[in-house]
Structures are given as structure tokens and as C-alpha cells.
Amino acid sequence: MKMLVRRAVALIAVAVLALLAVAAGPIAQASAEAPDVYMQNLLHEVGKGNGAALWNALPPSYQKDVNGIISQFSEKMDAEVWNGSFKTLGKLTKVLKDKKEFILGSPFLAAMPPEQLTELKNNWDGMVTSLDTVATSELKTLDGLKKIEIGQFLTATGNKLAGGLIEASVKANPQAAEGINKFRKAKVTLVSEEGDTAVLKMETEGEEPKEEKFTKVEGKWLPAEMVAEWSEGVTKAQEGLKTLEITPEQKAQVMAVTQMADGVLDKLQAAQTQEAFNTELQSIVALFGMFGGAGGGAPPAGLPPAPAPQ
Numbered sequence: 246m247k248m249l250v251r252r253a254v255a256l257i258a259v260a261v262l263a264l265l266a267v268a269a270g271p272i273a274q275a276s277a278e279a280p281d282v283y284m285q286n287l288l289h290e291v292g293k294g295n296g297a298a299l300w301n302a303l304p305p306s307y308q309k310d311v312n313g314i315i316s317q318f319s320e321k322m323d324a325e326v327w328n329g330s331f332k333t334l335g336k337l338t339k340v341l342k343d344k345k346e347f348i349l350g351s352p353f354l355a356a357m358p359p360e361q362l363t364e365l366k367n368n369w370d371g372m373v374t375s376l377d378t379v380a381t382s383e384l385k386t387l388d389g390l391k392k393i394e395i396g397q398f399l400t401a402t403g404n405k406l407a408g409g410l411i412e413a414s415v416k417a418n419p420q421a422a423e424g425i426n427k428f429r430k431a432k433v434t435l436v437s438e439e440g441d442t443a444v445l446k447m448e449t450e451g452e453e454p455k456e457e458k459f460t461k462v463e464g465k466w467l468p469a470e471m472v473a474e475w476s477e478g479v480t481k482a483q484e485g486l487k488t489l490e491i492t493p494e495q496k497a498q499v500m501a502v503t504q505m506a507d508g509v510l511d512k513l514q515a516a517q518t519q520e521a522f523n524t525e526l527q528s529i530v531a532l533f534g535m536f537g538g539a540g541g542g543a544p545p546a547g548l549p550p551a552p553a554p555q
Contacts (some may be wrong), residue, residue, distance in 0.1 A: 251266045251519040280443040280459055280466045281435035292429030296403025300396055304463035312395065314486065321489040323496055327387040329503045335380045341373045344513060347522040378406045395543045427451065442469070 278286075290298040300308065341348065348354070348364060357365070380401045383389035428448045436444040441461040448454045458469035491499070509528045516522035 256269055279435060280438060280461070281433045281445055283466050284445055284447075284459070285431075285433040286393045288431050288433065289429060292431075293428075294404065294407040296401075296405070297399040300399050300403075302465055302467075304465045304467075306463060307475065308395070308429045309430060310475075314479065314482050315390065315393070315395075317483060318489070319387060321486055322387055323491045325388040326491060326496060326499050327390070328385070328504075329500060331380060331385040333503050333506050333510070334376065335385070336507055336514070338376045338380050340510050340513050341369075341376065342518070344522060345373075347516065347519055350519055351523055351526055353526060375406055377401060441551060 267501045281343075287298060287302055303311070349369070354362060354365070379402075383393050383398060430450065432448040434448070436446050436447040436456055438444075443459045443461075443466065444456055445459055446454050446456050459466045460472045461467075462472055509525065512525040512528065513522060516525055
């Protein structure tokens with residue numbers, strides 16, 4: 246059961262990240278632009294948090310590949326498992342938002358090193374906002390995923406998500422603003438161009454200049470390494486999805502876990518005091534014990550141990 250749950254969660258995460266990973270930047274024109282001008286514009290759009298840019302930077306055939314993988318995934322995925330997972334994500338987001346002070350004040354976080362706790366507090370609002378953006382998007386139902394238009398999704402949800410992440414990053418770490426500005430101001434220079442290949446020099450303030458090979462595919466300039474590995478990567482993704490199958494028994498197990506998680510989150514949401522919240526939080530440790538292996542009721546790696554009962 247542990248492996249099933251991890252696999253289901255991993256596949257869901259891959260599907261979501263596959264959509265968001267292509268979210269970043271620019272301009273649907275390409276063939277009329279020199280490679281350095283094209284890439285300069287792309288970096289500028291990415292730096293602004295343009296959620297549709299990298300999708301627009303993909304050649305039509307590559308976009309078709311991505312759409313095909315999403316379609317294949319959505320046809321293989323069980324609707325109740327997908328929808329139930331996003332329902333739980335929505336509950337989790339609400340608890341993280343509404344019970345922020347209780348969570349940050351819980352004994353579970355008291356064992357964290359002070360610098361890590363400070364970083365967590367600084368990033369909290371941005372993290373929750375990003376989760377909420379995903380949880381309330383078209384992705385929240387399998388039917389929505391099947392009907393999704395990626396370009397439109399990234400223009401709306403992608404822009405909101407990217408903008409929120411940039412704003413949160415700057416808020417949590419003022420030095421991040423400097424890094425983002427450097428990225429926006431990165432200079433791209435054409436070193437050489439021959440046919441559908443080019444070498445560009447990328448210069449970012451404070452870093453050594455770097456030369457990289459690019460290849461033009463259907464009018465779009467892409468990193469040569471990406472072009473060389475694209476077909477193999479798509480084939481591996483397609484082959485991996487062929488093995489995705491959730492039997493009725495496995496589905497019942499996964500649904501039981503999400504229902505348990507929903508119950509815990511409902512109790513956390515209902516808690517009105519720090520003491521009541523801490524008590525309900527103990528239930529999460531017990532839930533993790535279901536897939537904690539030899540660790541039994543130990544929390545996942547990276548989390549402090551559960552506080553001793555009072």
C-alpha cells in the first residue's frame with residue numbers, strides 16, 4: 246500500500262509539474278528573429294513572470310507531444326482518485342492559510358533550527374498562495390485536465406502562479422530581487438550561426454559568461470541538448486504511462502487514505518485553540534505511520550519528531 250500511494254502521488258505530481266514546468270515565457274514569433282534576439286526576449290519575459298512564454302517557445306510538434314502525454318495520463322487516471330486528491334489539497338491549503346499561527350506555534354516546529362523556522366515563516370504566505378492557485382485551478386478535476394488548453398491555462402493560472410512565486414521570493418529574501426533583476430538583464434550575444442544551429446554567449450552580472458549551442462526547430466530556437474534528448478524523453482514518458490493502472494482494490498486503499506487525511510484536516514480546521522490544534526496534530530503522525538515503513542509512526546524525513554504527549 247505504501248508503494249501504491251507514493252506512486253499515485255508521484256504520478257499526480259508529475260502531471261501537475263509537467264504543466265507548470267513549461268510555464269515561463271514569450272513570444273510566438275521566432276523564424277523572423279535572430280537567435281540572440283529571440284533568446285533575449287525570452288529571458289526578459291521569463292524574468293517578468295510571463296506564465297505562457299516557454300509554452301509559446303516550444304515548436305508545434307513539441308506542444309503536440311506534451312498535449313499527448315497529458316491526454317494519455319488523463320485517460321489512464323481514475324477520476325475519483327484524482328478529484329479526491331485535489332479535494333484533500335484544497336482542505337490542506339485552507340488549514341495552512343487559516344491556522345497559520347497555530348501551525349507555526351506548534352511543538353512540531355519548536356525543534357527546528359531558528360534560521361530554518363524564520364525562513365519557513367517568511368515563505369509561508371507565498372507557499373500557501375501557490376498551493377491555492379493550483380488547488381483551485383482547472384486541474385482540480387480530471388474532467389478539467391482533459392479539457393485543458395495549456396496556452397490559456399498558463400496565461401491565466403501560470404501567470405498568477407509565477408507572479409506569486411516571484412513576489413513571495415522577494416518578500417522572504419530581499420536579495421532575491423537582485424537575482425531576479427540580474428536574470429531580467431542577462432545579455433545574450435550571437436557568437437556564430439550556420440543554418441539551423443547557433444552558438445550564443447549568455448552573460449549574467451556576477452557570473453562567468455557561458456556559451457551554449459542552440460538548434461532551430463520549426464522556427465523556434467531551443468538548447469541543442471534539449472532537442473537531442475526530446476524524443477527519447479517523450480518515449481520514456483509514454484512508456485511509463487502505459488503501466489499506470491489502478492485496480493479496484495488499490496483504488497479503495499488510496500481513497501481510504503485520502504478520506505483519513507480529510508478527516509484529520511477537518512479536525513485541524515475546527516480547532517479553536519493552540520492546545521486543541523496540537524492534540525489533533527498528533528493524528529497526522531499516526532497517519533504517516535501507515536507509510537512510514539520501519540519507522541512506524543515517525544514523521545517523514547525532514548520533519549521534527551512528534552512532541553511527547555502532555
